[in-house]
Amino acid sequence: MDDNKQPGIVLTEAQKKSRRQRSIAIALALGVLVLLFFAVTLVKGPAVLVRPM
Amino acid sequence: MSVVDHNAIDLSPRISEAEVGDYIALLKPRVMSLVIFTALVGLMIAPVHVHPVLAFTSILCIAVGAGASGALNMAYEHDIDALMTRTANRPIPRGKITQGEAAAFGITLAFFSVMTLGILVNWVAGALLAFTIFFYAVVYTIWLKRWTAQNIVIGGAAGALPPVVAWAAATGSLSVEPLLLFLIIFFWTPPHFWALALFRSDDYARAGVPMLPVVAGPDATRLQILLYTIVLVAIALAPWPLGYFGAAYGVTSLVLGAGMLWLSINVYRHREGIEASRATRRLFAFSILYLFALFAVLLLEVVVRAIAPMVW
Numbered sequence: 147m148d149d150n151k152q153p154g155i156v157l158t159e160a161q162k163k164s165r166r167q168r169s170i171a172i173a174l175a176l177g178v179l180v181l182l183f184f185a186v187t188l189v190k191g192p193a194v195l196v197r198p199m
Numbered sequence: 200m201s202v203v204d205h206n207a208i209d210l211s212p213r214i215s216e217a218e219v220g221d222y223i224a225l226l227k228p229r230v231m232s233l234v235i236f237t238a239l240v241g242l243m244i245a246p247v248h249v250h251p252v253l254a255f256t257s258i259l260c261i262a263v264g265a266g267a268s269g270a271l272n273m274a275y276e277h278d279i280d281a282l283m284t285r286t287a288n289r290p291i292p293r294g295k296i297t298q299g300e301a302a303a304f305g306i307t308l309a310f311f312s313v314m315t316l317g318i319l320v321n322w323v324a325g326a327l328l329a330f331t332i333f334f335y336a337v338v339y340t341i342w343l344k345r346w347t348a349q350n351i352v353i354g355g356a357a358g359a360l361p362p363v364v365a366w367a368a369a370t371g372s373l374s375v376e377p378l379l380l381f382l383i384i385f386f387w388t389p390p391h392f393w394a395l396a397l398f399r400s401d402d403y404a405r406a407g408v409p410m411l412p413v414v415a416g417p418d419a420t421r422l423q424i425l426l427y428t429i430v431l432v433a434i435a436l437a438p439w440p441l442g443y444f445g446a447a448y449g450v451t452s453l454v455l456g457a458g459m460l461w462l463s464i465n466v467y468r469h470r471e472g473i474e475a476s477r478a479t480r481r482l483f484a485f486s487i488l489y490l491f492a493l494f495a496v497l498l499l500e501v502v503v504r505a506i507a508p509m510v511w
Contacts, residue, residue: 157214164218171219179311182256186319189252 221290226266234265234361240494241362241377243501245369257368260316261361263308264328270305271336274298279406324368331360348414355388379438386431387490390424394483421467428463432456451496455489
């Protein structure tokens with residue numbers, strides 16, 4: 147069974163490192179977005195639902 | 200029998216080695232810094248109190264929107280970027296990021312910046328930011344840039360909009376003051392970029408971009424620089440006597456405006472050799488200082504007005 151198993155794509159160290167960096171950057175960006183929405187919700191209070199056109 | 204030689208085609212998926220820095224480069228950080236600064240001024244001169252969190256959100260969204268425009272611009276222009284010395288080192292020509300990845304990055308950032316500004320601040324600002332991104336990425340990059348020598352004149356509107364977006368974020372509406380800021384940046388753009396184009400005209404010619412020096416020649420460009428500078432200096436001075444901005448702004452505008460005029464006259468007079476090259480480079484460098492100083496003084500006037508009642 148194992149003999150037939152394809153090795154698949156093996157990432158080089160550089161590829162692994164850059165992918166990890168990109169993943170961390172995306173996580174940080176999403177974290178900032180969540181914090182931003184949370185902070186604005188606190189600042190606006192109930193008025194957060196009032197959005198003038 | 201197959202007509203395709205599968206051994207000759209690399210069917211392995213492309214694994215990206217792009218680093219975070221390459222994606223940051225797509226955002227055009229230097230352009231973004233000017234956008235942040237002009238937007239901050241637009242926000243600060245608005246006659247309303249803006250909560251710091253909302254002010255931060257607005258500036259962040261405008262900055263990310265500007266970055267999205269930059270990424271979309273690089274995605275479309277990767278072919279000519281590879282031909283020009285100034286842009287050959289960008290992530291797509293270097294092979295670090297593909298055109299599709301840059302486009303996806305730009306679209307994602309554009310979507311999030313517009314929606315966040317609209318939802319958290321107001322939809323006038325959100326709509327204006329969407330229009331700014333559209334104008335830069337589609338009207339300027341796709342339509343105007345390779346079609347007309349007036350590309351940066353009309354396209355300059357996109358670069359002039361950030362303070363207007365910021366004012367709208369603060370007030371939810373528009374007024375004369377942000378439009379004055381818009382006009383100052385709008386008329387500043389041609390002398391600034393044509394000064395750059397004069398000493399980079401070989402680059403633009405090689406890439407087939409119809410910049411004014413390439414299409415109409417350096418002498419016609421020098422005349423246009425002088426004419427636009429005269430209009431710019433007049434427009435930048437007008438808000439003072441009209442009572443929109445204070446005396447500090449007026450004096451700064453007068454003194455630095457005289458400097459802009461003097462340097463553009465020098466560009467017009469010196470047409471050959473090292474003197475011509477020096478004159479254009481001086482105007483290009485001074486134009487950055489000119490715009491920065493005008494907006495910095497506006498910011499200073501706001502700060503002084505806020506602090507003065509506490510001191511006296």
